[in-house]
Each structure stands twice: as structure tokens, then as C-alpha cells.
Amino acid sequence: xxxxxxSTLIFLLCAYKISSTxxxxxxxxxxxxxxxxxxxxxALTSKVVELEAKVQQQQLLLDALQNAKPRSHCQSVVNxxxxxxxxxxxxxxxxxxxxxxxxxxxxGFYSVMGVGKMNSVYCDYTKSSSEPxxxxxxxxxxVKSVSTAFYVxxxxxxxxxxxxxxxxxxxxxxxxxxxxxxxxxxxPATGSYxxxxxxxxxxSESTSRLVFTISLYMNDNPIAYGYADEMSTEYQYExxxxxxxxxxxxxxxxxxxxxxxxxxxxxxxxxxxxxxxWLLQEDIFQSMNVR
Numbered sequence: 001x002x003x004x005x006x007s008t009l010i011f012l013l014c015a016y017k018i019s020s021t022x023x024x025x026x027x028x029x030x031x032x033x034x035x036x037x038x039x040x041x042x043a044l045t046s047k048v049v050e051l052e053a054k055v056q057q058q059q060l061l062l063d064a065l066q067n068a069k070p071r072s073h074c075q076s077v078v079n080x081x082x083x084x085x086x087x088x089x090x091x092x093x094x095x096x097x098x099x100x101x102x103x104x105x106x107x108g109f110y111s112v113m114g115v116g117k118m119n120s121v122y123c124d125y126t127k128s129s130s131e132p133x134x135x136x137x138x139x140x141x142x143v144k145s146v147s148t149a150f151y152v153x154x155x156x157x158x159x160x161x162x163x164x165x166x167x168x169x170x171x172x173x174x175x176x177x178x179x180x181x182x183x184x185x186x187x188p189a190t191g192s193y194x195x196x197x198x199x200x201x202x203x204s205e206s207t208s209r210l211v212f213t214i215s216l217y218m219n220d221n222p223i224a225y226g227y228a229d230e231m232s233t234e235y236q237y238e239x240x241x242x243x244x245x246x247x248x249x250x251x252x253x254x255x256x257x258x259x260x261x262x263x264x265x266x267x268x269x270x271x272x273x274x275x276x277x278w279l280l281q282e283d284i285f286q287s288m289n290v291r
Contacts, residue, residue: 204264
């Protein structure tokens with residue numbers, strides 16, 4: 001109908017032009033009109049077809065969006081298979097193939113679930129999943145759900161044995177995992193942590209050898225020891241240093257304590273004793289309870 005009305009309107013306009021034109025024969029005018037009408041009709045027909053195609057495309061997209069249903073899982077074709085066998089893909093993708101099934105089709109860098117950490121991969125969707133270069137591991141993406149770091153000191157001496165050493169000075173306690181009063185650090189997330197303990201022991205003068213032993217504990221188990229001894233007619237200061245990298249599960253506890261001490265020996269205060277630690281890498285999927 002639209003095409004017919006357009007054609008009729010154009011013809012009437014052209015006829016009006018003919019009737020108002022002087023000096024040109026009717027036959028020539030009719031010939032010219034016939035040519036012009038055919039050209040215009042062809043151009044309009046092409047435009048109408050183009051517009052109808054766009055309308056149809058928009059309608060299909062609208063129908064697809066209206067019929068879409070949220071899913072917690074999607075299906076991914078097993079790499080290397082040419083049949084219709086498929087496997088369930090969790091909501092956390094582990095590969096470029098998983099991402100492709102979920103609707104991603106642009107080449108680029110993506111983060112996917114690795115073993116205990118996020119992997120950064122490059123996906124080349126111009127290749128099939130079975131071709132070399134379809135997925136390339138770039139490295140690992142550091143993701144932490146909590147920020148954990150502490151640095152504490154003692155300002156006074158300490159002599160108690162087999163008890164966590166409390167601290168009085170807080171230089172840093174990001175995340176609040178270190179309890180200064182109890183001297184105990186509680187892991188807020190599962191992952192790898194670094195700890196460092198250093199300080200000075202005062203050893204009085206003695207004709208017999210005096211010893212000082214300090215240790216780093218995790219959940220009632222000794223992890224490392226520091227040792228100092230001296231036999232001298234004058235008092236001495238002996239330094240110690242312990243470092244340890246530990247894998248902790250959320251809720252694990254770490255502290256320092258004196259294991260043995262001689263008469264007249266004590267842990268020196270005056271900010272000479274330092275205890276610090278921080279989260280190196282979190283097992284983010286355990287924290288998120290993703291398997």
C-alpha cells in the first residue's frame with residue numbers, strides 16, 4: 001500500500017509539471033516522466049526494503065530479550081568434540097571456552113577462575129577452541145577480599161614464658177586482625193601470609209651460660225625458634241630475628257612467645273621488639289566458597 005501511494009503521488013506531481021511546462025512536446029515530456037518515474041520508483045523500493053529489514057531485525061531482538069530467562073548455569077561444548085555433548089559450566093568461568101558459551105566473542109584479555117587464584121588469559125575468538133592459541137595464559141590477577149597488614153612493638157620488658165607476648169605500640173593494623181592485648185594474630189581469610197619477629201634480649205652478667213629462646217607459634221604448634229646465649233662478667237644485649245611464610249586457613253592464629261629464659265634475662269623493651277605480618281596472596285575462591 002505504501003509503495004502504491006508513493007508511486008501515485010509522484011505520478012501526479014510529474015503530470016502537473018507536464019501541464020505547466022511550455023516549449024516541450026507532450027511525447028518528450030511523457031518519455032522523460034517515464035524515465036524519472038522508473039528511477040524514483042526503484043530508489044524508493046530499495047529504501048523501503050531496507051527499512052523493512054531493519055524493523056524485522058529489531059523485532060527479533062525484542063522477542064529474544066522478552067523470552068530470555070536467567071540461568072545459574074550454561075552449557076559449554078567440550079573442547080575437541082564435534083558432537084552435541086556438553087558439560088555444565090558454573091557461574092564462575094574457568095576458560096575462554098566457558099566465556100564464549102556465556103556470550104563473549106570479542107578477542108581480548110579476560111579473568112577466569114584458576115586453582116586458588118584468578119588467571120588472566122587472552123582469548124582469540126577468531127580460532128576454534130581446539131586450535132593452538134585459542135587461549136593463552138598471561139599471568140595471575142591478585143584479588144583480595146580483605147586488606148591485612150600489621151606492625152606492632154613492645155615499649156617495656158617482658159619475662160613470662162609459654163604465653164603469647166602482648167604488644168603496646170601499634171604502628172599499623174590494617175584490617176584489625178592483630179590483637180595487641182592478647183598478642184595474637186587471627187587470619188581473616190585463607191591464604192599465604194608473611195611474618196617477621198625481631199628484637200633484643202637482655203642477658204645479665206654471669207659466670208654460667210644464660211640462654212634466651214623465643215618462638216613463633218601457629219595454633220599451639222611452634223613454627224620457628226630464635227636463640228641467644230651469653231656468659232660474661234658484664235651484661236650483654238643479644239639480638240634475634242625470625243621470618244616465616246605460612247599458609248593459613250581463615251581463623252588460624254599466630255603469635256610469639258618466650259620458650260625458655262635464664263635468671264636475670266628478659267625481652268628488652270624500649271621499642272626494640274618488633275612483630276609484623278601481612279597477607280601475601282588470598283585463596284579468593286575459598287573465601288567466596290566457590291569450588
